[in-house]
Amino acid sequence: MSTGIQSHHQAALDQGNFLIQHCSACSKHVYFPRESCPHCGAADLAWVTPSGHGTVYSVTTVRRKPDAGGDYNVSLIDLDEGVRLMSRVVDVSPDAVRIGQRVTASVQMNEGNEGKGLIVFHQQSGKATAAINSEAAETKKEAA
Ligand SMILES: [Zn+2]
Numbered sequence: 001m002s003t004g005i006q007s008h009h010q011a012a013l014d015q016g017n018f019l020i021q022h023c024s025a026c027s028k029h030v031y032f033p034r035e036s037c038p039h040c041g042a043a044d045l046a047w048v049t050p051s052g053h054g055t056v057y058s059v060t061t062v063r064r065k066p067d068a069g070g071d072y073n074v075s076l077i078d079l080d081e082g083v084r085l086m087s088r089v090v091d092v093s094p095d096a097v098r099i100g101q102r103v104t105a106s107v108q109m110n111e112g113n114e115g116k117g118l119i120v121f122h123q124q125s126g127k128a129t130a131a132i133n134s135e136a137a138e139t140k141k142e143a144a
Contacts, residue, residue, distance in 0.1 A: 008047075009033040013117030016107045018052065020083060021045040031083035052105040054079040054121065061094040073097050077121055079105075090120045 009032075012019045021030040025042035029050070036043045057076040064071055073094040078084050089097045090108070103121035110118040 005033045005035055010116065012047075013107055013119065014115065016109075016117060018050060018105055018107050018119055019047045020050050020079070020081060022048045029079070029081040029083050031079070031081075031085055050079050050081050050083075050105070052079075053124070054103050054105065056089065056097060056099050056101045056103060056121075057084060058099060059089070059097045071095075075121065077103060077105075085119065088120050090122060092123050 009019060019033075021033055022028075022045065023030060023037040023039060023042055024044045024046060026037060026040040028037070028039045029048070030037055030039075030045055034045075037045060054077040057078045059073050059075045061071055061073050071094040073088055075087055075089050075097060076084055077087050077089075087105075089101075089103055102124040104124050105119055105121050107117045108120045110116045
């Protein structure tokens with residue numbers, strides 16, 4: 001079931017903006033978006049833009065036939081804000097993703113899903129270190 005809060009989160013993603021929540025009562029970050037803080041129960045959650053930087057907590061390679069798109073990885077990423085999310089590390093061989101690796105988030109438009117925004121992660125090196133905000137801005141420009 002999609003609540004208003006989750007719809008807001010997806011709508012922001014569709015515009016290239018990755019948002020998480022911050023609890024003003026206990027100062028912890030919250031993700032996936034919800035009505036009330038899972039740490040302290042307060043309903044006082046504000047939308048914030050995360051740094052986008054995180055660390056790979058675990059990684060699984062999902063095998064897929066080449067004509068179905070090839071192998072991909074499903075990774076659990078710990079954001080520096082202290083929340084964990086399931087995502088994919090892209091632009092790297094699925095087998096090359098390592099636990100403890102530093103990664104940076106960006107929003108990818110999922111063509112197979114009616115242009116819905118999807119959070120993916122990139123290896124933190126060279127050009128991939130661009131801040132999430134500038135990447136989101138670029139995505140927006142291309143979509144316009
Ligand atoms: Zn709280």
